[in-house]
Amino acid sequence: MQSWIIDVMNQFGYVGIIFLIAVENIFPPIPSEVILTFGGFMTTYADLKVWGVIAAATAGSILGAVVLYEVGRFLSPERLGILLDGKAGKILHLSKNDVMKTCDWFNHKGKGTVLFCRCIPVIRSLISIPAGMAKMKFGTFMLFTAIGSAIWNILLVYLGVIAGASWEKIVTGTDIYTRVTVVILGVILLAGAFVFFKRKLKK
Secondary structure (H helix, E strand, O other): OHHHHHHHHHHHHHHHHHHHHHHHHHOOOOOHHHHHHHHHHHOOOOOOOHHHHHHHHHHHHHHHHHHHHHHHHHOOHHHHHHHHOOHHHHHHOOOHHHHHHHHHHHHHHHHHHHHHHOOOOOHHHHOHHHHHHOOOOHHHHHHHHHHHHHHHHHHHHHHHHHHHHHHHHHHHHHHHHHHHHHHHHHHHHHHHHHHHHHHHHHO
16 A cells, blocks of 8 residues: 555655645554655655655645544434434443433543544544534534644654655654544443443443
């Protein structure tokens, strides 16, 4: 996959970066680290400019985020509530009220959550779905998505510029960061689920 990403960027430049980052936001397994760090390296030998790469990457991030935001709007609390009012809800010990509480929390804390999560691997893409479900104001969502994405993009593009031809070393380092983050998030998720279901069972 890495060679395909590099080929697209070499052939299409900024447009290729927009396309790849948009796809990466929709399908997280595609590594943004490769796109961004190699994009930074490209500015050292091609006609691409650092801020052009950052702008293209941020535009791609926003495009991909909007797609998942709309997916979240389609998977509305009402639709999930209907599903959880049936057998699925009994099995999971979840109800429509739980979904509505989660959406209410997101509406109060969502701005900071979107901004912070845009700098965390994997969930930086998926955070757009609960934002859509909670019907966060589209303008607010776009603003914080753009800011968070720009921070992530600036960091990795400049690391690629600094590393130069050794940009793959940055990818290796960020890959370790991603793996550690996924493990930590998995533990937090399991612990949260355990506490949540324990409280539900007591009730």
